[in-house]
Amino acid sequence: MVTWQRAMILWFQHKVDILESHEVLIRSVRTSYSAPAVLRLRYYIKPKTYRRVRLCRENIFIRDQFQCQYCAKTFAYKDLTLDHVMPVSRGGPKSWKNLVAACHKCNHKKGNQTPSEANMPLLKKPEPMKWTPKFDMMARIKNTRDDSWTPYLQMQFT
Ligand SMILES: [Zn+2]
Known part of the structure; x- marks a missing residue:
């Protein structure tokens, strides 16, 4: 951009x-x-430098493609929560590997348990996100939405 x-x-x-x-x-x-x-x-x-992706709510959602990592449904930003895979109360860190997107219902259902205790397997193993130009687009798209970009990015802005 x-x-x-x-x-x-x-x-x-x-x-x-x-x-x-x-x-x-x-x-x-x-x-x-x-x-x-x-x-x-x-x-x-x-690209000149490798850029680290900042750990924040929005970027976790982008990594998980706005998909609840438990029920696999896709949600709008406002309907998603951040879930600590290993709950905070049990020493779970705030890290790329311990944070996933989850819908309210699944987050509530999982509560203070690990995925295996709750019998709610994760859709995929959470990994730190690597920067790509496409990622940059998605991260900044909220304020600068431009429909003419859509066919070139092959993604949907909702
Ligand atoms: Zn869910």
Whole structure:
């Protein structure tokens, strides 16, 4: 994701193609341009640094694809809770490996038990999340939702 100013510079430098534009016009002294919405890099640029993903509620939900890790149903952000696989009261840490997305019902049902005690197996083993450009998109999408991106990201914004 880049600002529209940066997008225009990249375009003037022939580094990107503009695939989609907004209806909004950007005016310069001589002419005006449609504001770019989707760019394609002409050359692949390798990310410079490995970025760690911050451990927080939202990122756990993104890792788990908004799916309750017990009943496998998908929920909206507001209908999900963070579940400590090993309960906090029993020394369960706040970590990528001990936090999963869970719906209210499952979280309540599991209560103060481990998944095996509650007979509620986890959908998948929780692992720390690795950063990817797609992840960055999803993490920032809440404030900058843009429908013209959808076909390129192959994901749904709900
Ligand atoms: Zn559930």
